[in-house]
Amino acid sequence: MSFKDLQLIDPLLKAIEEQGYTKPTEVQLKTIPQVLAKKDVITSAQTGTGKTAAFALPILQLLSENPEAPRGGKMIKALIVSPTRELALQIGNNFKAYARHTNLRTTVIFGGISEKPQVDVLTKGVDILIATPGRLIDLEKQGIVNLEEVEILVLDEADLMLDMGFIDDVKHISNLCPDGKQILLFSATMPFKVEQLANTILKSPIRIEITTSPFAAKSIGQILYYVPKRSKMELCLHLLRNNIKGSILIFRRTKFGVDKLEETLKKNGYDVETIHGDKTQTDRQEALKKFKNGLVNILIATDVAARGIDINELDAVINFDLPNVPETYIHRIGRTGRAGSSGMAYSFCGADEKNYVTSIQQLLQIEIPVDELHPYPLDPKEKATTHKSTQATSKHKKGRKSEASKKKKKRWY
Template sequence: MSFKDLPLNKPLLRAVAESGYTEPTLIQQRCIPHIIEKKDVVASAQTGTGKTAAFALPILQLLFDKQDAPKRGKKIRALVVSPTRELAVQINENFKTYAKHTNLRSTVIFGGTSIEPQIDVLKKGVDILIATPGRLLDLHKQDYVNLDYIETLVLDEADLMLDMGFIDDVKKIERLCPEDRQTLLFSATIPYKVEQLANSILKEPIRVDVTPSKSVATAINQVLYYVPKRNKMELCLHLLRNTVKGNILIFRRTKFGVDKLEKTLQKNGYKVDSIHGDKNQSDRQTALNKFKNGYVKILIATDVAARGIDINELDSVINFDMPNVPDTYVHRIGRTGRAGNVGTAYSLCSADEKSYVKTIQESINIQIPVEENHPYPLDPKAKPIVHKKKGSKYKKGRKGEGSKKKKKRWY
């Protein structure tokens, strides 16, 4: 999916493209269409999943038609409440980045700093206000903030807001906003208190959950490399030389693939062994013992052969071929990051494996970080290579000359 598949207008898409983003993250894919339809949303997502854009872009889209009010005539139509000053500043920077090709204005207000400059900006008129709860109520009391025209209210990091004791302030702010507004609640976790808050202030909310599923250990760093199929071997060698260290388990889909990779790595001076279905049990055990005892640093395996292997001291897993089943991916990478150690899973994905990655990400609820800085990048427009079977060179249903003339044959 690309941002162009989302119901966003050209000025916003242009700003997104200029920021260097091409594909929306899971939370963006799931939230943006619902928010544009003016539905209430409760979303649970960790920081770093792109959730600010998940509410900033649709809010800018919804306000786009009202952007040309004269500056002093601008009313605050969207309010984002954030628990800390740092988060509030960051959210405002995001809004400014995405709104640069529009006339929509945003500002941020927070405590612990001079109130006068904030009042000056508010007097000039803004469309979107990002605020911490205390300073917002303070300025509202002084009549510098009017919340009568709020169309969308966002409560960001709701669990942190409640932990910091802002529950009463949040409820007060919510009561000051119009009843027919849209409310969006974002939280890293949804404990009972957040659930209660959501039930009391949201109307039939859509629930979006992109917290990592329990099946993936948090002690595993995941990295994704997009690479043309023909360059996978070179990229693998490049990673082994420069990036991947320690004990490494490499997965390939076929026995033929395992043998081919093993020979290539041996030629390049690596101590390597392999296990797959064509090897008998004693050969497999020997290979495994060599690996466990540190005689070889790299073990190459197929999924079937790797079942039941118990290796605790594993630093890295490389998915040379992407699995087409999400559970297989979880099993593979779950072999690292055990017993309190942190491990890394590197995945090499060619054009024809992109659909596997999409299924895996949806299943484990994690957007796998992509590493673009490598020597063999895949063209984003590259299509999977399709090998067509060559049929007969003769046309189907061809009749011989003899049968056409209905000659009697000699046999």
Template sequence: MSFTDLKLIDPLLKAIEEQGYTQPTAVQLQTIPQVLAGKDVITSAQTGTGKTAAFALPILQLLSEKQDAPRGNRTIKALIVSPTRELALQIGNNFKAYGRHTNLRTTVIFGGISEKPQVDVLTKGVDILIATPGRLIDLEKQGIINLDDVEVLVLDEADLMLDMGFIDDVKHIDNLCPKEKQILLFSATMPYKVEQLAHTILKWPERIEVTTTSSAAKNIGQVLYYVPKRNKIELCLHLLRNEIEGSILIFRRTKFGVDKLEGALTKNGYKVETIHGDKSQTDRQEALKKFKNGLVNILIATDVAARGIDISELDAVINFDLPNIPETYIHRIGRTGRAGSSGMAYSFCGADEKNYVTTIQQLLQIAIPVEESHPYPLDPKAKPITHKSKDSGSKHKKGRKSVASKKKKKRWY
């Protein structure tokens, strides 16, 4: 099936061709007709499946067909809410690329940088707004943004949005928009809280689920290393020296872990950049730019910071810390082996992460091959380290008082 079969208008077909796409992905095939039909939609699909185009193309078409406002009198007709700055920028780039032959104006707003340039663009009028929740609510309170004319509201990466604590903001944004509107909800995973949100704000939605577990395993070689936690950095250095080459994305669970690994790799002569929540927007964009341009070949990131990063040619992913949510593993490794190319995923498993491997393999429905011949094997009998002090609570026994205390205090009874 081609994009023409989806009944897309010529300006969009021309832009799609210029982008080099020939056939729609599964998520686009299933989602685009439903959005064009004006239905509320819940789509479950991971990054790399083409889901941005699944909502960007039909939104551009719907707005193009209705466009009648003079250039200086535009109001926001479509609002896309995104949890992270990087993802918002990525969505903005996609809208601009697909809508280049339409007369629609798109802009992106997010925190961490000056409001003024964003306010200047908004004042001139836009048709499509992509925003992170905080900056959107800020500018709405100041009276700079008016959402009274929104016809389509998109909540992208809804699971991450709720994980980051944006639930109240999302409900507030929904209330700022007209009651009669089309809502599209996209999420990599569908935990209970996402289902709950969908039930609250969507009306009789069409449900679309694109399972990518088999395709994740198809183009990507996976290998698992059982290694003591204390030796993970040494194993990482060993693999970088002897096996892993090219552009590498390394996942760590915490910001502290990202910084610690960056220090170790830099000390050993590797060119490294990092992105996590404590970095300024400018620093994050600069790090990503250096990585994409090949000035550094290693990027270390947390899951939250890495969402929305679109890196087309990635040779390997290293799961330095295994994720406790199995879908996140698929999400991570899906960043390599894109568009038919091959990639590798290396995962380090400590004694306290063995349960994560079990749930990941159940979801994948395959056993991840284990590499045993490496310098830092984990003792098969090793148990998770529990950080418990010998004496819990106070070092004094209950009711014990110091000699001085006994002398000075007089009982009142």
């Protein structure tokens, strides 16, 4: 089927063609007709399957059918709530690209930067608002955002939104919109808490689940390295020198880990940028821009960026630290091998991460190939490190206070 078969209007078909898309993906084929029929929809599909267009195109069509409001009198008709700034920006870029031949105005609001430019655009009037929960609620309380005319509410990446603790914010935002609104919920996974949310706020939704295979990104090659935790840095440098070339996204579990790896790679002559939660929004956007434009070829990130980065021709993903949630592994490596191109995922597994590998392989229903010939192999006997006190027993009898306690000394902590 083509996009024309989905009964999309000419301005949208023209924009789609200009974007270089020839035929809809499965998630678009199944979702677009239901949204156009004004049904509440729950769509579950892995990252990289074209979910944004699955709601952006029909929303633009539905809003184009309404009589045009004067420029200054535009009210928000569609609201898309996204968990992260990067995702919100990405969705905003997609909406603007698809809407270029319509009169619909779109804007994106998120925290971490000045409110003023966002307020100026909102004051002029917009049809479609893409927002992160915190900034949206803040501007609504100030009376700058009015959601009383919202016809369509989209909750994107709902599982990530709830993982980040936005459940109450999402319910509050839904209550701020009119009762008769159409709600579209998109999620990569469907854990119980997402089902609970759906049951609370959606009305007889159409359920769409894209399960073409246990692992959608068949074009991604995967290699697993068992390596002592202390040797991961050396293994990373070894692979960058000898095996892994091109544009590379490296995931670490913590902000501290990101900074430490950045420092080491820079010392070894690599051009690196980083993204994590402590960075300002300006710094994060600048880092992503440099990486996309090829000014640096290595980007190190925490999982906040796992779903918010849409980069063409990403050659490799390195899981420096394995995630403890198996679905996160899929989101991470799904950054490469997009739109039919091939990619590679390299994962480092320390002794304390072996259980994570088991869970990931169960989810994928495959066994990830292991490279045993690298210079820093993990001793099979090595177990997860546990920190034990070197002092076997306290020198004080049970129930007795130490001398420090008796003196009631103030501790620094």
